[in-house]
Amino acid sequence: xxxxxxxxxxxxxxxxxxxxxxxxxxxxxxxxxxxxxxxxxxxxxxxxxxxxxxxxxxxxxxxxxxxxxxxxxxxxxxxxxxxxxxxxxxxxxxxxxxxxxxxxxxxxxxxxxxxxxxxxxxxxxxxxxxxxxxxxxxxxxxxxxxxxxxxxxxxxxxxxxxxxxxxxxxxxxxxxxxxxxxxxxxxxxxxxxxxxxxxxxxxxxxxxxxxxxxxxxxxxxxxxxxxxxxxxxxxxxxxxxxxxxxxxxxxxxxxxxxxxxxxxxxxxxxxxxxxxxxxxxxxxxxxxxxxxxxxxxxxxxxxxxxxxxxxxxxxxxxxxxxxxxxxxxxxxxxxxxxxxxxxxxxxxxxxxxxxxxxxxxxxxxxxxxxxxxxxxxxxxxxxxxxxxxxxxxxxxxxxxxxxxxxxxxxxxxxxxxxxxxxxxxxxxxxxxxxxxxxxxxxxxxxxxxxxxxxxxxxxxxxxxxxxxxxxxxxxxxxxxxxxxxxxxxxxxxxxxxxxxxxxxxxxxxxxxxxxxxxxxxxxxxxxxxxxxxxxxxxxxxxxxxxxxxxxxxxxxxxxxxxxxxxxxxxxxxxxxxxxxxxxxxxxxxxxxxxxxxxxxxxxxxxxxxxxxxxx
Ligand code: AGP
Numbered sequence: 001x002x003x004x005x006x007x008x009x010x011x012x013x014x015x016x017x018x019x020x021x022x023x024x025x026x027x028x029x030x031x032x033x034x035x036x037x038x039x040x041x042x043x044x045x046x047x048x049x050x051x052x053x054x055x056x057x058x059x060x061x062x063x064x065x066x067x068x069x070x071x072x073x074x075x076x077x078x079x080x081x082x083x084x085x086x087x088x089x090x091x092x093x094x095x096x097x098x099x100x101x102x103x104x105x106x107x108x109x110x111x112x113x114x115x116x117x118x119x120x121x122x123x124x125x126x127x128x129x130x131x132x133x134x135x136x137x138x139x140x141x142x143x144x145x146x147x148x149x150x151x152x153x154x155x156x157x158x159x160x161x162x163x164x165x166x167x168x169x170x171x172x173x174x175x176x177x178x179x180x181x182x183x184x185x186x187x188x189x190x191x192x193x194x195x196x197x198x199x200x201x202x203x204x205x206x207x208x209x210x211x212x213x214x215x216x217x218x219x220x221x222x223x224x225x226x227x228x229x230x231x232x233x234x235x236x237x238x239x240x241x242x243x244x245x246x247x248x249x250x251x252x253x254x255x256x257x258x259x260x261x262x263x264x265x266x267x268x269x270x271x272x273x274x275x276x277x278x279x280x281x282x283x284x285x286x287x288x289x290x291x292x293x294x295x296x297x298x299x300x301x302x303x304x305x306x307x308x309x310x311x312x313x314x315x316x317x318x319x320x321x322x323x324x325x326x327x328x329x330x331x332x333x334x335x336x337x338x339x340x341x342x343x344x345x346x347x348x349x350x351x352x353x354x355x356x357x358x359x360x361x362x363x364x365x366x367x368x369x370x371x372x373x374x375x376x377x378x379x380x381x382x383x384x385x386x387x388x389x390x391x392x393x394x395x396x397x398x399x400x401x402x403x404x405x406x407x408x409x410x411x412x413x414x415x416x417x418x419x420x421x422x423x424x425x426x427x428x429x430x431x432x433x434x435x436x437x438x439x440x441x442x443x444x445x446x447x448x449x450x451x452x453x454x455x456x457x458x459x460x461x462x463x464x465x466x467x468x469x470x471x472x473x474x475x476x477x478x479x480x481x482x483x484x485x486x487x488x489x490x491x492x493x494x495x496x497x498x499x500x501x502x503x504x505x506x507x508x509x510x511x512x513x514x515x516x517x518x519x520x521x522x523x524x525x526x527x528x529x530x531x532x533x534x535x536x537x538x539x540x541x542x543x544x545x546x547x548x549x550x551x552x553x554x555x556x557x558x559x560x561x562x563x564x565x566x567x568x569x570x571x572x573x574x575x576x577x578x579x580x581x582x583x584x585x586x587x588x589x590x591x592x593x594x595x596x597x598x599x600x601x602x603x604x605x606x607x608x609x610x611x612x613x614x615x
Contacts, residue, residue: 002089002103002609004185005202006072006166006176009193009223013037013071014059016195020202021073022052025604031088032075034059035099036068041170043099047088051604069223070173072166072196074101077609080109081126091130093137094121097170098148100136102129103198104162104183105614112158132159136167149220152177153231156218162361162614166196179218179231183613184359184387187211187219187226189240194221199611200385201402204247211238212385241385245402259405259496259602263588264455267448269410270581272399273417278445283437285425291394292350292376298429300350303328304343306335306366307354308612310408310491314415315354316484317580321419324577325440326426335366336615345373352378356403356411357611358386365615367391380418382411396422405603406610407496409588412488413451416580420444443574447581450572454585457569461586464551464567465593468522474499475513475548476587477506478526479536485526485580489587496602497595506539517548524590525565526583529555530576540564551590553583 003024007016017034025032032055033047046062048054052075074089081087090099106112109128112135117123121134132155140151148169156163162182168175178185178196188195188203188210195203196219200210211228213219217236219228228236255261277285290297303322305315312334319330333343335353339362345351351370355363358381367388370377379392382400389395400414421444428437468474474493478486487503494501504513506525517523523543527536537560543550544564552565555573562568569590571582595602 002077002198003075003202004072004101004103004164004166004196004198006101006178006196006221007193008070008174008176008221009190010069011193013068014063016206017071017073018052018056018059019205020195020197021055021075023201024075024197024199025052030076030078030083031085032073033088033090034071034073035090035101035168036063036071037168037170037173038066039069039173041173043096043168043170045090045092045099047085049083049085049088070168070176072099072101072168072176080105080128086125087127089129091125091127091133093133095137098133098137098140098167100129100133100165100167102132103164103613104181106132106159106163107161108159128161132163132165135159140169148172148175148177149218150233152179153218153229153233156181156231164198174222176221177218178213178221180213181215182361185213187213187221189226192223194223194226196221200243200245201404204243204245208243209240210243211240212390257405257603259407259409259592262403262405262410263585263592265401266410266413266585267451267455269400269414270417270451271448272401273414274421274445275399277421278441280438280441280445283434283441284428285421285441287396287421287425289394289396290378292378294429296376297426299348300328301346301348303330303350303352304333304338304345304370305330305352305354306333306338306363308335308360308362310412310488311354311356311363311415313484313488313491314412314419316487317416317481318352318354318419318423320481321423321577322426325423325432327430328426333366335360335362338366339369343369345370345375349375350378351375352380353388353392354380354415355386355388356382356398356400356408356415358383358388359611359613361613361615364388364391380415382414404610406605406608407492407591407602412584413581417444417447420578440575444578447574447578450574450582451585453572454582457586458589461569461589462593464569465590465597467567468549468551469594469597471499471520471522473516473521474501475509475516475521475523476501476503476526477509477523477536477539478583479506479532480530481576481580482526482528482530482583485583485587486524488584489524489526489591492588492591493594495608496591496600496605497598498600498606499594506536509539510542514542514546517543517546519547519549522549522551524551524553524587526553527561528553528571528576528579528583529558529573530579537561553586
């Protein structure tokens with residue numbers, strides 16, 4: 001959620017840090033700051049509230065003709081303490097010699113703060129992080145002001161909670177010390193230069209050779225080399241991984257926003273998820289990294305899927321898919337509830353965790369809880385090398401490419417596509433016939449083209465957005481496979497347009513939400529031609545009878561309900577099990593256009609972060 005970037009080398013550190021922070025801005029962005037150091041150890045801090053552009057202007061105004069060879073930067077998403085310059089990172093030690101940036105939460109900060117206050121330290125911020133920088137200085141002084149690495153190590157031994165940190169010290173102006181526990185940190189290896197960041201996106205313009213730090217690992221970066229350690233001072237050999245993502249993949253490429261680009265990338269993203277996995281002739285799906293034998297999968301009695309937010313909506317669709325095709329009972333749990341609920345897991349259970357980022361704290365802890373209980377865990381993530389990907393026993397990568405917009409779009413459709421593949425895979429291990437496998441996979445291969453046809457309706461959706469952009473509330477209704485799509489449509493609208501929206505199973509409307517309906521209430525019905533179509537049509541009549549405004553997502557050529565709806569968006573015909581891949585697209589586009597008309601920054605909606613790495 002917050003972002004870290006650090007640099008040591010021959011380039012101007014302020015340029016590298018500001019560029020890296022801009023690439024991390026999607027993780028959190030209420031304030032940002034940098035600590036810049038000159039060769040002689042002179043340390044300067046600049047912080048600003050608001051977007052990275054504010055920080056960039058301030059840094060270039062103040063240091064326009066200065067060059068720095070080392071620095072650390074941070075973009076913040078507030079947890080402890082309000083959005084102020086004082087609470088922004090980097091935080092400085094009392095002597096002004098040590099600067100630190102931190103992602104995560106120091107859980108025992110109150111106890112540590114009392115200890116430090118008694119020793120005469122004073123605090124200028126309300127953050128938990130400031131405790132850590134004073135603590136490091138305390139150990140630094142004890143060790144005769146000589147060894148930043150061991151001061152950091154000793155401080156981390158008394159800290160409880162999560163951290164990804166980068167620390168510099170003006171007495172040692174040739175190194176950065178970085179460490180991780182629960183907050184991702186990646187080291188970039190260049191020639192005569194080293195980088196550290198919370199996210200590989202920040203490093204891509206400079207290097208593709210990276211090292212992923214594991215929990216309780218620390219690294220000392222100098223411009224020519226790096227050394228990794230555990231917290232007991234033992235050296236560790238780390239594997240250098242080559243990142244394959246293309247830089248152009250994370251740039252805008254002609255679109256005005258990342259969210260729009262990602263909506264329009266969905267046909268290609270789904271093709272990437274299917275490539276190499278779909279074997280129509282054999283009616284089979286093949287996966288590379290499940291790390292479970294077919295016999296082991298046949299023995300699975302129950303699957304528990306756990307996730308957060310949009311990934312949780314995909315998980316709900318996964319339940320319908322796996323129960324129908326794979327014939328295995330599925331439970332879906334919010335990761336934040338699962339981890340504290342003492343879930344009952346038995347020997348033949350399988351846990352599937354779904355996360356675009358692979359770093360969501362609640363989902364990661366749910367995974368760890370499942371592993372502690374001894375069950376196998378599969379991870380479905382987009383970010384290769386993410387913590388969830390590494391800690392799962394096996395998994396399925398989404399292959400959606402980098403998703404930068406805070407509102408998840410192409411990751412969602414790739415999650416659904418991957419769940420379809422997994423469900424068919426399980427089905428073919430059981431009773432699904434060759435013919436049925438072929439039939440399903442053939443249709444699945446047509447989905448990218450069908451999404452393209454929906455994307456062509458952009459101008460129609462823009463007109464519709466104009467009609468409804470001033471509405472105060474929305475209701476989204478769907479049934480069966482499209483009930484989770486109703487939840488997802490409502491979430492998209494809420495998070496980027498700040499309009500209150502609720503998603504509901506259509507038949508539940510009469511048990512409460514129907515009271516909300518009047519002539520000012522737009523109700524979005526997701527009503528493709530499927531087994532429950534007639535029942536949803538009855539719900540449309542119920543809304544119309546109460547003068548609600550009906551926006552309907554219908555299958556092409558459906559004219560049956562036209563006279564009862566105010567606006568319609570057509571989607572191509574497909575199997576009902578695959579319909580969420582199509583029905584969600586106009587909902588993403590509608591939310592997008594409404595938010596743009598309201599003049600909002602869709603890529604960086606207020607209060608939200610792309611990757612929620614605190615609980
Ligand atoms: C999606 O639009 C949201 N911003 C959010 O709900 C997100 O899906 C959730 O935080 C989970 O993230 P993850 O998939 O990276 O774990």
